[in-house]
Amino acid sequence: MDRDMASEPLLQVLGVHKRFTGVHALRGVTLMFERGQIYHLLGENGCGKSTLIKIISGAQPPDEGELVIDGARHARLSPLESLAAGIETVYQDLSLLPNMNVAENVGLTAELAEHGGRLARTFDRRELASTAARALTAVxxxxxxxFQATLIEQLPLATRQLVAIARAIASEAKFVIMDEPTTSLTQKEVTNLIAVLAHLRERGVTVLFVSHKLDECYAISGEVIVLRDGQKVTQGPIANYTKAQLSALMTGRELSTERYRAAAPAAEVLLEVRGLGRAGAFSDVSFTLHRGEILGVTGLLDSGRNELARALAGVAPAQTGAITLEGRPVRLATPGDAKRERIGYVPEDRLNEGLFLDKPIRDNVITAMIASLRDRFGQIDRTRARALAEDTVKELQIATPNVEKAVQSLSGGNQQRVLIGRWLAIDPHVLILHGPTVGVDVGSKDIIYRIMQRLSERGIGILLVSDDLPELLQNCDRVLMMRKGRVAEAYRADGLTEAELYRALLAEAA
Known part of the structure; x- marks a missing residue:
């Protein structure tokens, strides 16, 4: 690399504007990215982060402004031009091909760039295996x-996420964008990813790391860029900012870092689980959930916490044990059984398991109670359906001009509240929240936490399944630690520290 090339920024974003119908998504954003540096892109959902990523990766053109890459000016980029310029993006949805194997997906970017956007009929298998082995080992x-021959669709989400990151490494990209890369990773995998990022930086690769998890950003270090309402608010070394300062810059207001939990649950047992088991997932799980209690469940990815949540929702039912609700035995063999018992379930993967993205907010809210909205002719009473959706939007502070808007037009935090609203419509006894703030910004987290507290005060029992330790400590009455498919420890959340809970997780890993 010549001296002039090394001294100028790898990428410059100059005066970029982007408008959509009724929304000015980016307002004259100017950024400079130096070689071999890590940048953290922070901001609330809807602040313009995704739009900026899409413009840099060539998925969308700017309305005004330009990009300068290695000194070359571009009014716009196509996705192939972005790849050819050495820009690789690991999107939240991973953009992997599920019917291709791991090695083929790892070599995807280089193959597309080399053949003008088309995949060759055959890969050079020997070269592909060698490249894939290096990249996979690195993550x-x-x-x-x-493993290379395994189809992507056969892998758990966390493993797919690492494969997508390996693809970026295999392409020998100069500029890597990682959009929420740690969403489904365990703490051990996050620690490994931090080492991968350090290796990329040593090789002179620039990384744009998009995340809502500030602790990870501090562990990685580098520079922070904050967007709010489509504008750059600040940029500088992340070590120069406290968490409270960054939260205030992102939201424009001060957010609480104290416990949200104030009310005490009732003494009455609402849900009792005894000796619950499912082969290969969990066994002999027992606990009680009191009326108005928020009970946290945590553990590593293979601890059985996720499978327990799905069993209680009837999605993948337990095979042994007993469940009692309000003093009477219940059988939760299907999601329909859970709904009839007024148990609501907000899944971790809201995009693939929860929402109908192309349908209106109204239709998403009423899905769980369509039968009760039908008139004597079997038609849905649209007036009642609309009223229900509008009440939900108001109660859960969902930002939308009207309930006819498609859910995919909303930010992640607002989408999550639509999904919570669906289950509130059935007036639940128990609400299972599985990773309720995954991929959600700090402002929306604050709103969701306050909603949880209001619901518990109404007597709803909440099971909060999460690996976000501050989330558990701020919101729960008790926390169950699962280990190897069993409940290993139970803690009172009030007075419990993050360090103590983290040590318990590490004990599981050991």
């Missing part, structure tokens, strides 16, 4: 032939 995945 802590097996590089052997058996």
């Amino acid at each position: 802590g995945l097996p590089g052997d032939a058996e």
